[in-house]
Amino acid sequence: MQLSYVSDGPDKVVDIRGRMPAARRRQVAPNGVIGTLLFVMAEVMLFAGFISAHAVAKTTALSGWPPPNQPRLPVEETAVNTAALLLSGAALAYAYRVYLRDVRRARVPFLIALLLGCFFVAFQGVEWLSLLREGLTVTSSTHGAFFYLIVGCHALHAVAALIVLALQYRQLLLDRLSPGAFAGAQVFWFFVVGMWPVLYWKVYF
Amino acid sequence: MAHPITEQQAPHGHADAHHDDHHHEQSFWSKYVFSVDHKIIGMQYMFTGMFMAIIGGFFAYAFRMQLAFPGMSVPGWGHVSPAEYNSLVTNHGTIMIFWVAMPVLIAAFGNFLIPLMLGCDDMVFPRLNRLSYQIFLLSAIVLLASFVVENGGFGGAWTAYPPLSAKAEYSLTPLGSTLWVIAVALEFVAFLMGGINFITTMMNSRAPGMKMWDIPVVVWMIVLASILFMLSVGPLIAGAIMLLFDQTIGTGFFDPARGGDPVLWQHLFWFFGHPEVYVVLLPAIGIVCEIVPIFARKKLFAYKTVLFTAFATGVLSFFVWAHHQFIAGIDPRMANVFTVTTVMISVPLAEMMFVIVATLYGGQITLSVPMLWALSFIGEFIIGGITGIFLGASGSDIYFHDTYFVLAHFHYTFFPIAIIGVYAGLTHWYPKMFGRMLNETLGKIHFWGTIIPFNMIFIPLFLLGLAGQHRRIWSYVNFPELASPEMQNLRVFATVSLVIMLLFQLVFIFNFFWSLTRGKKAGRNPYNANTLEWVAPSPPGHGNFAEMPTVYRGPYEYSRPDRDEDFWPQNVPAESSSS
Amino acid sequence: MRRWLRNAALDAVRTASGLAALALGVVGAFPETVSACSVCFSAKNEENQIAYLASTGFLTFLPLLLVGALLLWVRKRTQDTEQPRSPDHS
Numbered sequence: 026m027q028l029s030y031v032s033d034g035p036d037k038v039v040d041i042r043g044r045m046p047a048a049r050r051r052q053v054a055p056n057g058v059i060g061t062l063l064f065v066m067a068e069v070m071l072f073a074g075f076i077s078a079h080a081v082a083k084t085t086a087l088s089g090w091p092p093p094n095q096p097r098l099p100v101e102e103t104a105v106n107t108a109a110l111l112l113s114g115a116a117l118a119y120a121y122r123v124y125l126r127d128v129r130r131a132r133v134p135f136l137i138a139l140l141l142g143c144f145f146v147a148f149q150g151v152e153w154l155s156l157l158r159e160g161l162t163v164t165s166s167t168h169g170a171f172f173y174l175i176v177g178c179h180a181l182h183a184v185a186a187l188i189v190l191a192l193q194y195r196q197l198l199l200d201r202l203s204p205g206a207f208a209g210a211q212v213f214w215f216f217v218v219g220m221w222p223v224l225y226w227k228v229y230f
Numbered sequence: 231m232a233h234p235i236t237e238q239q240a241p242h243g244h245a246d247a248h249h250d251d252h253h254h255e256q257s258f259w260s261k262y263v264f265s266v267d268h269k270i271i272g273m274q275y276m277f278t279g280m281f282m283a284i285i286g287g288f289f290a291y292a293f294r295m296q297l298a299f300p301g302m303s304v305p306g307w308g309h310v311s312p313a314e315y316n317s318l319v320t321n322h323g324t325i326m327i328f329w330v331a332m333p334v335l336i337a338a339f340g341n342f343l344i345p346l347m348l349g350c351d352d353m354v355f356p357r358l359n360r361l362s363y364q365i366f367l368l369s370a371i372v373l374l375a376s377f378v379v380e381n382g383g384f385g386g387a388w389t390a391y392p393p394l395s396a397k398a399e400y401s402l403t404p405l406g407s408t409l410w411v412i413a414v415a416l417e418f419v420a421f422l423m424g425g426i427n428f429i430t431t432m433m434n435s436r437a438p439g440m441k442m443w444d445i446p447v448v449v450w451m452i453v454l455a456s457i458l459f460m461l462s463v464g465p466l467i468a469g470a471i472m473l474l475f476d477q478t479i480g481t482g483f484f485d486p487a488r489g490g491d492p493v494l495w496q497h498l499f500w501f502f503g504h505p506e507v508y509v510v511l512l513p514a515i516g517i518v519c520e521i522v523p524i525f526a527r528k529k530l531f532a533y534k535t536v537l538f539t540a541f542a543t544g545v546l547s548f549f550v551w552a553h554h555q556f557i558a559g560i561d562p563r564m565a566n567v568f569t570v571t572t573v574m575i576s577v578p579l580a581e582m583m584f585v586i587v588a589t590l591y592g593g594q595i596t597l598s599v600p601m602l603w604a605l606s607f608i609g610e611f612i613i614g615g616i617t618g619i620f621l622g623a624s625g626s627d628i629y630f631h632d633t634y635f636v637l638a639h640f641h642y643t644f645f646p647i648a649i650i651g652v653y654a655g656l657t658h659w660y661p662k663m664f665g666r667m668l669n670e671t672l673g674k675i676h677f678w679g680t681i682i683p684f685n686m687i688f689i690p691l692f693l694l695g696l697a698g699q700h701r702r703i704w705s706y707v708n709f710p711e712l713a714s715p716e717m718q719n720l721r722v723f724a725t726v727s728l729v730i731m732l733l734f735q736l737v738f739i740f741n742f743f744w745s746l747t748r749g750k751k752a753g754r755n756p757y758n759a760n761t762l763e764w765v766a767p768s769p770p771g772h773g774n775f776a777e778m779p780t781v782y783r784g785p786y787e788y789s790r791p792d793r794d795e796d797f798w799p800q801n802v803p804a805e806s807s808s809s
Numbered sequence: 810m811r812r813w814l815r816n817a818a819l820d821a822v823r824t825a826s827g828l829a830a831l832a833l834g835v836v837g838a839f840p841e842t843v844s845a846c847s848v849c850f851s852a853k854n855e856e857n858q859i860a861y862l863a864s865t866g867f868l869t870f871l872p873l874l875l876v877g878a879l880l881l882w883v884r885k886r887t888q889d890t891e892q893p894r895s896p897d898h899s
């Protein structure tokens with residue numbers, strides 16, 4: 026029902042009915058990038074809420090934080106995983122820079138970013154399984170509950186972002202990935218990557 | 231402009247454009263139900279909101295009758311049990327704030343007006359827009375479903391403080407409270423999508439020539455409200471997820487017995503809750519700012535001041551939320567700071583009121599129906615704002631907290647916003663929405679029949695609050711000091727006034743539907759107004775404008791001495807004499 | 810004349826915000842604790858009290874920071890393209 030726009034330049038769009046040939050609309054940035062940025066701002070506040078709640082709950086815990094009879098969180102292993110995720114973010118940034126000059130050469134770094142992201146999520150899944158086996162559950166203490174809540178919420182975002190990236194990878198292989206879409210997805214992936222070290226620091230230590 | 235990001239924009243909505251070009255008849259379903267057209271989505275929000283308003287109003291009728299005549303069998307409802315009373319009050323508040331004020335003021339007016347006033351043909355993300363409405367509808371259905379499940383709807387107040395809300399042993403509504411949380415969370419997701427759409431549209435889709443300061447105030451206000459909403463809702467969603475887990479999978483986030491903290495919820499809730507009141511207030515002020523210049527035939531006084539005050543309000547609104555917890559046991563250092571900030575936030579609001587009054591000064595005022603609503607908004611809102619200052623002072627709030635004084639305060643703010651503001655906007659833009667004029671006489675009857683009883687309801691409630699009457703009590707019979715005949719008479723008076731006010735709403739409903747087919751044809755620009763929506767046909771067709779407008783000036787150029795006509799539409803070039 | 814008015818207004822805003830900041834600082838720094846009043850028996854321990862204060866500050870300033878960053882970004886991207894317009898707009 027709405028009219029499509031066709032581009033006649035980097036940031037100038039006219040309406041395909043040609044109703045507006047004289048003057049043009051200016052875009053601050055591609056719609057997808059702005060939309061994603063706004064969404065990311067709301068998401069940052071969501072995690073800010075979690076972090077604040079976590080900080081307060083730490084001080085009201087009944088038997089210390091973390092509770093003495095509960096398993097410790099795997100700080101060292103997760104440090105490796107954190108590095109993997111950061112590398113993934115760097116790979117995607119590199120892929121985007123290459124993409125602007127030569128679309129085909131972006132394929133390899135894009136794939137690396139995608140695979141490192143998948144590694145991060147899978148690694149966490151394994152970590153969760155062993156923690157559950159050792160007795161850290163959502164009901165065992167607020168410590169456990171917050172761990173699964175915050176890290177799980179981040180993991181959900183990572184999975185969603187990875188699905189988008191995987192779909193875009195297919196488009197990239199077909200040479201059909203648009204720069205606006207790539208830039209939007211990149212913003213979201215940077216959010217997932219950038220949020221993690223903060224959560225790691227707040228939750229694991 | 232040097233762009234790092236170049237976009238060969240893949241035409242969005244290709245299939246739709248295709249349809250459009252062939253002008254082939256769309257089915258009822260794709261035209262009105264699964265539409266991506268911003269105007270239809272706006273209407274969907276509006277009608278859903280109005281439907282919910284009827285339910286919320288009916289709930290108010292039922293519990294007010296119980297308060298005035300304890301134990302009576304309320305006509306149309308029956309006996310109101312204590313549990314039902316709690317659920318009615320809770321869901322009245324929830325509905326009116328989340329399912330009436332938000333959808334109608336922001337989503338309905340935002341969707342309808344933003345693309346029209348910016349001179350573009352739709353939102354930048356039409357599909358997201360449709361999804362937003364669908365999620366909103368789902369949320370409404372979930373909420374309605376929560377009333378009919380076993381043990382009835384949630385009754386722990388619209389603020390849902392734990393432990394009452396977290397544990398089924400206390401709330402006695404295991405299913406109702408869970409559905410309530412889910413409904414609210416879904417609703418937030420819907421508005422987040424809508425808000426992102428509004429903001430991006432304003433940034434990217436303005437008509438050629440429309441600069442920052444040429445954007446009509448109401449668009450600014452809706453966008454600012456969306457930004458405030460977006461930035462404040464995160465912590466509440468975090469809290470809602472935690473609450474949901476407490477209810478369903480047995481975590482103890484808010485349970486002190488297990489190391490949780492119930493006050494934490496209050497912080498997360500009010501961190502959103504107070505900005506939320508400005509989220510609904512700003513669009514209402516925006517509507518008033520559109521109406522007053524038109525019917526006073528004057529330029530809006532100090533356009534930029536209005537916007538800067540609105541920005542200031544937005545910034546300050548993040549600094550005041552703890553005034554809701556003055557007696558929840560917060561750090562006294564915090565209480566002091568929040569007292570000062572709360573009193574401070576009245577300053578920009580007062581300034582906006584003054585700006586509107588200054589716009590009236592020396593104007594040629596026509597007391598049309600939209601103008602009456604706009605003027606009454608100022609008069610009534612000031613009462614709400616001023617009583618807020620008493621509550622904001624932590625010393626007096628210790629006495630007032632949780633009494634009917636608070637209740638009357640926020641109804642004097644909220645009623646102007648959600649009812650007066652909505653009626654102002656609806657009567658003003660009705661000709662644009664439906665192509666016909668509303669009946670003025672019926673409109674005036676409805677106006678007076680709403681405003682007078684409104685004051686008759688809530689002034690007694692101020693008095694009752696001052697006398698110490700607590701909120702959220704089913705029957706005062708068991709509280710001898712609150713059950714005196716004088717107090718009971720005031721309760722009866724308020725309830726009777728409410729019934730009168732509700733009956734007068736039938737006049738509006740009649741006028742609304744009667745005018746759809748019988749009203750005078752409106753024409754493009756019935757009020758000789760300047761903003762771009764009046765350039766489009768009434769009602770606007772697909773794509774809104776026959777000729778996409780270009781903007782040459784700000785939106786409020788009325789009665790310029792150097793022109794023959796007393797208005798100067800934004801899209802008329804300077805050299806051409808008139809349109 | 811207009812310039813004078815503008816400067817006066819700016820001065821007034823500066824003075825007002827300075828005074829407000831001062832007032833906030835003063836009332837924030839010297840609370841009277843009254844044990845009989847529910848406002849003051851609050852936190853379970855000192856640590857908890859600090860956690861509340863810190864997260865209050867964090868949650869309050871973060872949104873402003875986010876919007877500020879967004880505005881700067883938008884400004885940077887639009888700065889060089891806003892041209893002055895025909896003189897009829899005063």
Ligand code: HEM
Binds near residue numbers: 389508616636639644
């Ligand atoms: C002029 C500025 C305002 C000030 C200074 C102010 C102050 C306050 C204060 C201090 C309270 C807490 C009272 C208590 O619970 O003891 C309060 C409650 C409330 N205010 Fe306002 N307010 C203002 C404007 C508004 C506006 C514009 C709205 C609505 C759109 C609003 C809606 C509410 C609501 C809904 C509550 C009660 C919430 C509840 O406990 O259920 N206020 N206000």
Ligand SMILES: [Cu+2]
Binds near residue numbers: 507550551553554
């Ligand atoms: Cu408030």
